[in-house]
Amino acid sequence: MTRFTDHQGRPLVAVTGMGIVSSLGRGKADNWAALSGGRSGIHRITRFPTDDLSTRIAGTVEFIEVPLINATELSYAMARETTEEALAQAALSGDFDGPLFLAAPPIEAEWASRFAYADMARAIGAEGNAYERFNAVLRERADPDLHQSVLFGTISERLADRFVTRGLPVTLSTACASGATAIQLGVEAIRQGRTDRALTVATDGSVSAESLIRFSLLSALSTQNEPPERASRPFTRDRDGFVLAEGAATLVLESLESATARGATILGIIAGCGEKADHFHRTRSSPDGGPAIATIREALADAGLAPDAVGYINAHGTSTPENDKMEYLALSSVFGDALASIPVSSNKSMIGHTLTAAGAIEAVFSLMTMTSGTLPPTINHDVPDPAIPLDVVPNVKRDQTVTSVLSNSFGFGGQNACLVMMAEPA
Amino acid sequence: MKSAPHDVVVTGVGIVTCQGVGRAAHESLVTATEAPQAVVDNATYAPYPIHPLPEVDWSEQIPRRGDQRQMDQWQRLGVFTAGLALADAGLKDDADACATMDMIVAAGGGERDLAVDTLIIDEAANHNDRERLLNQKLMTELRPTLFLAQLSNLMAGNISIVHKVTGSSRTFMGEESAGISAVETAYGRIRAGQSTHALVGGAHVAERPDMHFVFEAINALAQGDRRSLWDRGGQAGGGIVLGSAAAFLVLESREHAEARGAPIYAVLDAVGGDRGPRGDGIMEDRLARMIETVPEPDLVLSGASGLIDLSARERHFLQKTLPKAALRGYSNVTGHGLEAQFPLGIALAALALKAKGVVPPLADGERKTTRQANRALVTTIGYVRGEGIAALSATGDRP
Structure with a gap:
């Protein structure tokens, strides 16, 4: 272990730039002011009619201009903005010249496109199922814009071109753990010594009627629509589901050695990553919390940090009955009695669940928690769940300096990823 | 503490194509004296010819009917083929090995419910508030489980459930590049000592009008009876003939494989991926850079998509x-x-390397050879973006 290497002799990985967009606003300053002020970004959905739906609220991002209305364009636009912000903070201009790891939502054609193609298909008397008819239209006239909007590689391609990253960018999805996985891939690349820097981006602008209804049919969403800002209430007795949301975050990762050499400001260290898959069920976690426990332990071990050295936990805290219970079980198993004195809060009480972007957005907030000396609250915490006796920093922020943070991400498909972040080594 | 890089070896192959199910059917493909018969369905999805899925007994690798029902064909094919790879590597029943095994799946999206989508557009034809109609129809017609069958990362999720592979689970997306990045990432991690054994692969179902829709948006699919790969220039359409196919590999560090006495198919000597503009020979320059450090192969397995101009250039x-x-x-x-x-x-x-095969021509216009394959180069050039190469050798020949 030297100034630039960790307990296993690996290069330390520093964060030198961060950018964020969420329903709370554009950029770190606005987001942090709202988050630490306990303000919610959840609102009534205006993007599509919801009056006949059981869930009518979300944390959509409506203030970013896009040339075409589709999930690919919004996801790209948010990722571009957060990356510009992150690179500016890192004082990196010109070609990025490192790999790009992008967490992006699986995207499909918009229904507006399907309806438009159905109309065109009728006009030419096309037959068959919906797609056979659409294809008959396309054979007469190609639609390159549609094509780009339904390819999974489009967003990373455009980011790679704009910021001139190196090699083949990785586009990944590990469901609600995606943002953390993107960061983990960046850390691995730097530890391998194949690059001094990596661009890690996570974005999700995929809220649509169909995505909302799909989650709704799985009974995953809160239906406490009035008032919207009160719906996400992690760790309370009356929590009833998560709130869909959008956003993006970018972190510029660099080996501490190269960041220091160029005089960059060090915002924090990604000290450890853990991951473990769950084979219990497609949407539910193992009842014993085994995989989540293993993931947290692996992240701590990777960071060389004892459980009682963790200063703050940025919870996955989705506000679903099941997640919050399982997360408490996992935390209490790992931290034991020490948990009573570790504050644990959920950013999702204010920004909702940004799905693909959540792990990275919450990593940015975790790092800002350390640099600001302020713990963001868990809002809407009026009726605590007696079975979850956590210090959730209820309702109001707390001034408290912490130098190490655990951030949890757990998702559908048995996905679990945790990050340990630390303040810059003295 | 940087140690010498680890050799990365292939110890398990799971493969399903229109040529058959599993290793034996494909060993005979790469060791035959004549090009194999094409298995083509020109009619069902006309004007698009496709290579269909062979008959698969899903129960062989997905014993529980309940698990089979939770998936659609795309996820089933991936989970089945992953099982073949694990069994081939001798790890299927090794609970410890599976619980510590890393996994990277190259995924697209699962099948849409064509009947529901068709119903919705039909009803919308005579409806003046399509958005509300859409809400009502989706609420009543969508099967909740179908969402999970469509989710990209649920192929990996189902592999965890069915085969208990739980060391890690990552899903990469982005068409051909997803597969390139998956292998490149697993290779890089094993080489650096960050992983000892990994399951890597992906699946594709060609019998999907909802996916033809993606390709046809730029008229990329061949139309009419299927022609040989390099001879589609004069044919209607873009030249791509989709195939239902899946491949999963078990990759290990040589030490890990040798410690458990696992037979080694081949050594993965190099994996590279890149992207960028393609005009004016820029793509060729990139390919040249990727292969310049690779020892000269005696076999090149080109994954040319069939897209007419791009395949000719490759x-x-x-x-x-x-x-x-x-x-x-x-x-x-x-x-x-x-x-x-x-x-x-x-x-x-x-x-081919394991069998020391003399690989027959696989397409019209390919030259016969008498040389056994000892070094192979694999290429994949994405039909829109992304290029990848892998170099393999029978005994290890890292550049």
């Missing part, structure tokens, strides 16, 4: 750059497998 480049190697376009016999295309080429290369 063929020209490979013939010019590697004139002594036997060039084989495997998509001619498997179809284009999108996310699965790159793992598929590596699977075929591993089988």
Whole structure:
């Protein structure tokens, strides 16, 4: 272990730039002011009619201009903005010249496109199922814009071109753990010594009627629509589901050695990553919390940090009955009695669940928690769940300096990823 | 504490294409004396020819009917083929090995419910508030489980459930590049000592009008009766003939494989991926840079998609750059497998190297050879973006 290497002799990985967009606003300053002020970004959905739906609220991002209305364009636009912000903070201009790891939502054609193609298909008397008819239209006239909007590689391609990253960018999805996985891939690349820097981006602008209804049919969403800002209430007795949301975050990762050499400001260290898959069920976690426990332990071990050295936990805290219970079980198993004195809060009480972007957005907030000396609250915490006796920093922020943070991400498909972040080594 | 890089070896191959199910069917493909018969369905999805899924007994690798029902064909094919790879590596029943195994799946999206989508557009034809109609229909017609069958990362999720592979689970997306990045990432991690054993691969189903819709948006699919891979220039359409195909590989560090006495198919000597503009020979320059450090192969397994201009450019480049190697376009016999295309080429290369095969021409116009394959180069050029190469050798030949 030297100034630039960790307990296993690996290069330390520093964060030198961060950018964020969420329903709370554009950029770190606005987001942090709202988050630490306990303000919610959840609102009534205006993007599509919801009056006949059981869930009518979300944390959509409506203030970013896009040339075409589709999930690919919004996801790209948010990722571009957060990356510009992150690179500016890192004082990196010109070609990025490192790999790009992008967490992006699986995207499909918009229904507006399907309806438009159905109309065109009728006009030419096309037959068959919906797609056979659409294809008959396309054979007469190609639609390159549609094509780009339904390819999974489009967003990373455009980011790679704009910021001139190196090699083949990785586009990944590990469901609600995606943002953390993107960061983990960046850390691995730097530890391998194949690059001094990596661009890690996570974005999700995929809220649509169909995505909302799909989650709704799985009974995953809160239906406490009035008032919207009160719906996400992690760790309370009356929590009833998560709130869909959008956003993006970018972190510029660099080996501490190269960041220091160029005089960059060090915002924090990604000290450890853990991951473990769950084979219990497609949407539910193992009842014993085994995989989540293993993931947290692996992240701590990777960071060389004892459980009682963790200063703050940025919870996955989705506000679903099941997640919050399982997360408490996992935390209490790992931290034991020490948990009573570790504050644990959920950013999702204010920004909702940004799905693909959540792990990275919450990593940015975790790092800002350390640099600001302020713990963001868990809002809407009026009726605590007696079975979850956590210090959730209820309702109001707390001034408290912490130098190490655990951030949890757990998702559908048995996905679990945790990050340990630390303040810059003295 | 940087240690010497670890050799990365292939110890398990799971493969399903229109040519058959499993290793034996494909070993015979790469060791036959004549090009295999094409298995093509020109009619069902006309005007698009496709290479269909062979008959698969899902229960062989997915014993629980309940698990089978939770998936649609795309996820089933991936989970099935992953099981073949684990069994082939002798790890299927090794609970400890599976619980510590890393997994990277190259994924697209699962099947949409064509009946529901068709119903909705039909009812919307005479409806003046389509958005409300959409809400009502989705609420009543969508099966909740279908959402999970469509989710990209649920192929990996189902592999965890069915085969108990839980060391880690990552899903990469982005068409052909997903498969390239999956292999590149697993290779890089094992080489650096960050992982000891990994399951990597992907699956593709060609019998999907909802996916034809993606390709046809730029008129990329061949139309009319399928022609041989390098001879589609005069044919209607864009030249791609999709294939239902899946390939999963078990990759290990040599130490890990030898410690458990696992037979080694081949050594993965190099994996590279890149992207960028393609005009004015820029793509060829990139390919040249990727293969310049790789020892000269005697077998080139090209994953050319069939897209007419791009495939011709790739063929020209490979013939010019590697004139002594036997060039084989495997998509001619498997179809284009999108996310699965790159793992598929590596699977075929591993089988050919292990068998010391003299690989027959796989497409019209390919030269016969008498040379056994000892070094293979696999290429995949994305039909829109992304290029990848892998170099394999029988005994290890890292550049």
